[in-house]
Amino acid sequence: SQQGEEDPQALSIQEGENATMNCSYKTSINNLQWYRQNSGRGLVHLILIRSNEREKHSGRLRVTLDTSKKSSSLLITASRAADTASYFCAIEGNQFYFGTGTSLTVIP
Amino acid sequence: DVKVTQSSRYLVKRTGEKVFLECVQDMDHENMFWYRQDPGLGLRLIYFSYDVKMKEKGDIPEGYSVSREKKERFSLILESASTNQTSMYLCASSRLFYEQYFGPGTRLTVT
Numbered sequence: 001s002q003q004g005e006e007d008p009q010a011l012s013i014q015e016g017e018n019a020t021m022n023c024s025y026k027t028s029i030n031n032l033q034w035y036r037q038n039s040g041r042g043l044v045h046l047i048l049i050r051s052n053e054r055e056k057h058s059g060r061l062r063v064t065l066d067t068s069k070k071s072s073s074l075l076i077t078a079s080r081a082a083d084t085a086s087y088f089c090a091i092e093g094n095q096f097y098f099g100t101g102t103s104l105t106v107i108p
Numbered sequence: 109d110v111k112v113t114q115s116s117r118y119l120v121k122r123t124g125e126k127v128f129l130e131c132v133q134d135m136d137h138e139n140m141f142w143y144r145q146d147p148g149l150g151l152r153l154i155y156f157s158y159d160v161k162m163k164e165k166g167d168i169p170e171g172y173s174v175s176r177e178k179k180e181r182f183s184l185i186l187e188s189a190s191t192n193q194t195s196m197y198l199c200a201s202s203r204l205f206y207e208q209y210f211g212p213g214t215r216l217t218v219t
Contacts, residue, residue: 100150
């Protein structure tokens, strides 16, 4: 069963715009993580937010977590062509679940 | 920097063969994971291990087994490969309740 779902499945924006991706999950969690995957490569960790945190920043990335709604969002500000990739949320509770991913295309 | 290495980037095997995929991490992480990634399905957890000789089933363990004899090494075994096991296989490691570090993946084709 898929415990994490990203929305939208695909997103296409112009360079310089902001990109927002959402993740919903079903179980209780210890933390939620966001990863990026460039085509054909392994995943790279972006941000980890713990269940008692509500917001976290890292450079151009901002992650929010709402445990009452069981949802998280990833905001990439001032996007660049190099941000083109697939983005996955992952939840860590009793087990580990990844979402199906959002494919982001940033058009130069 | 954490390094997770996988034994092969590309592998082609025949139906019925026994297949070993090896993963090694160099950061003394307790946890190690094996996922498979298929288009439209995201990453699905096959097995994970939180200590030497310990293993837990993930979402899709059928047709797979694992071995963790040393802390740094986690092996995925396909006892009798089938065509529906053609996939990208990703290994990862982590400390407990921390982010996972992934290897580059092994693209396995079973013909």
